[in-house]
Amino acid sequence: AQSVTQPDIHITVSEGASLELRCNYSYGATPYLFWYVQSPGQGLQLLLKYFSGDTLVQGIKGFEAEFKRSQSSFNLRKPSVHWSDAAEYFCAVATGNQFYFGTGTSLTVIP
Amino acid sequence: DTEVTQTPKHLVMGMTNKKSLKCEQHMGHRAMYWYKQKAKKPPELMFVYSYEKLSINESVPSRFSPECPNSSLLNLHLHALQPEDSALYLCASSLQLGSYEQYFGPGTRLTVT
Numbered sequence: 392a393q394s395v396t397q398p399d400i401h402i403t404v405s406e407g408a409s410l411e412l413r414c415n416y417s418y419g420a421t422p423y424l425f426w427y428v429q430s431p432g433q434g435l436q437l438l439l440k441y442f443s444g445d446t447l448v449q450g451i452k453g454f455e456a457e458f459k460r461s462q463s464s465f466n467l468r469k470p471s472v473h474w475s476d477a478a479e480y481f482c483a484v485a486t487g488n489q490f491y492f493g494t495g496t497s498l499t500v501i502p
Numbered sequence: 503d504t505e506v507t508q509t510p511k512h513l514v515m516g517m518t519n520k521k522s523l524k525c526e527q528h529m530g531h532r533a534m535y536w537y538k539q540k541a542k543k544p545p546e547l548m549f550v551y552s553y554e555k556l557s558i559n560e561s562v563p564s565r566f567s568p569e570c571p572n573s574s575l576l577n578l579h580l581h582a583l584q585p586e587d588s589a590l591y592l593c594a595s596s597l598q599l600g601s602y603e604q605y606f607g608p609g610t611r612l613t614v615t
Contacts, residue, residue: 423601434606485601492544
């Protein structure tokens, strides 16, 4: 069965620390991959996407993600977290006409 | 302009009311989506329109009725809802149906009393 897994339900980091959010998928072919961020009560904002080419993609707000085919992963990273990064993060996968979201990772940033 | 707008922002309705949610985009996208999102959960797909035709209905109860009057507008008509329908309703659009990024509106927070 096709699936998107975000193993970490909740992560807490200190402001200024580095961040990595994990995402794994299971599909036969290389899907299109996305990371979205959602602040409380808001819609989802696209952070970055991977379709093909360079496996390290840069996004908005200083985020980047690396596609690793061998690990079926698309992890999101940021070198230095800001308090405003506290939010819910969703990994998503598109294949054919289907669009699948992971279960989300809630990020708390402490001073 | 990568904006999807939704109105109203908040809606409280009784179980016998009829109301509508509205969504608009001017990006020339030909696919539009309705999602339902409960707290701390990912969005759940409800309906997909492609070129103004209903393409996907994820077995949504008939008390939810979508409508796509033109390529820029998407409505969701609500009638005889249940308290468990209270949620954040998100509209999204993409260039076409398929493996394209979706752009989301801010959502309508619906409370059914």
